[in-house]
Amino acid sequence: MNTRAIMEKIKTYDKIIIHRHVRPDPDAYGSQNGLAEIIKASFPSKKVYVVGEEEEWLTYFAVMDQVADSVFEDALVIVCDTANQERVSDQRFQNGKEIVKIDHHPNNDAYGDVLWVDTSASSTSxxxxxxxxxxxxxGLVLTDRGAFLLYAGIVGDTGRFLYPSASNRTFQIASELVEYNFDRTAMYRHMYKTNLKMARLKGYVLQNVEVTEAGVSHVKLSKDILQRFDVTANETSAIVGVLGDIEGMKAWAIFVEEDDVIRVRLRSNGPVINEIAAKYEGGGHPLASGAKIHSWDTVEDLLNDLEHVCAQK
Structure with missing residues (x-):
């Protein structure tokens, strides 16, 4: 994909609305708001909006705009870090005049008028x-705040540069971003701080994890458990990596019960798991995916599939 096609769209429109996925993470916020900062600094006369539901712990990075339906008329919509249309936060994205998709997930849903998908990138940021x-x-300009947002997004999606997705290019980009004036220490402190209730939930997860000989582990977090620890289903994303630190762990799943579905957070230290996620109404990266099931009875089926791929490694 030639970035010039995206650049031409940005130049053409006076109104630009930038979206990202539901249940956002730092890369979703970083890419969405980092792009907004670049466009605002480069073309001050353009009206640029960022939309989607708020995620409380991410308001440190940015606050979303409240946009009337009429704003979408004759607007360019850019969707960042969102593989599937159903996962776009604020479904009014379809009301824009044209849609640009920028993403690093597998392109299973090729929506939009202009698409730039690069699965080799560590992050959309x-x-x-x-x-x-x-x-x-x-004419593009990157400000200190824009650099801060993009750096945070990269850090979030690479697990502080520990995941295999962090390439030589990722480190080169990070080295250039840290030349800008922002407080990395404060950023890391905010991103990785743990409040008391989450610390206690981590303890529960480690005490209740079930592990197989093939290196598959899982934990079930029912609505009753979430209520006991006073955490939301979204907040459980912060503890998804805990099981991966256990010696011998190949793949793991955290099942989180929501009102109408059981969310499955899948991670791997080697075996490819996104095909399993796709089987259960999900998808994602080879080593980090999400899925959903509609009954606790389905847990064993999903775990058997994980067991199968791990046994082959």
Whole structure:
């Protein structure tokens, strides 16, 4: 994909609305708001909005705009870090005049008028920096705040550069971003701090994990458990990596009961799991995916599939 096509769309429109996925993470916020900062700094006369439901712990990075339905008329919509249309936060994205998709997940749902999908990128925030790099001769400007947002997104999606997705290019981009003026220490402190209730939930997870000989582990977090620890289903995303630190762990699943579905957070230290996620109404990266089931009776089926891929490794 030539970034020039995206650049031309940005130049053409006076109104630009930027979306990202539901249940956002730092890369969703970082890419969405980092791109918004770049466009605002580069073209001050344009009206640029960021939309989607608020995630309380991410308001440290940005606050969403409240946008009337009429704003979408004759607007360019850019959707960041969202593989499937159903996962776009604020479904009014379909009401824009044209849609641009920028994402690093497998392109199973090729929506939009202009698509840029790069599964080799560590994060969509990395892609937004690439857009800036390749099109800065067209007038793009990256501010300190924009650099802060993109760096946070990269850090979040690479697990502080520990995941295999962090490539040589990722480190090169990170080295350039840290030349900007922002407080990395404060950013890390905010992203990785743990409040008391989450610390107690981590303790529960470690005490109740079930592990198989093949290296598959899982924990079930029912609505009763969430209520006991006073945490929301969204907040459980912060503890998804806990089981991966256990010696011998190949893949793991955390089942989180919501009102109408059981959310499944899947992670792996090697075996490819996104095909399993796709089987259960989900998807994602080879080593980090999400799925959903509609009954606790389905847990064993999913775990058997995990067991099968781990036994082959």
């Amino acid at each position: 990395e892609m937004i920096y690439t857009l800036y790099q390749e099109e800065k001769d067209q």
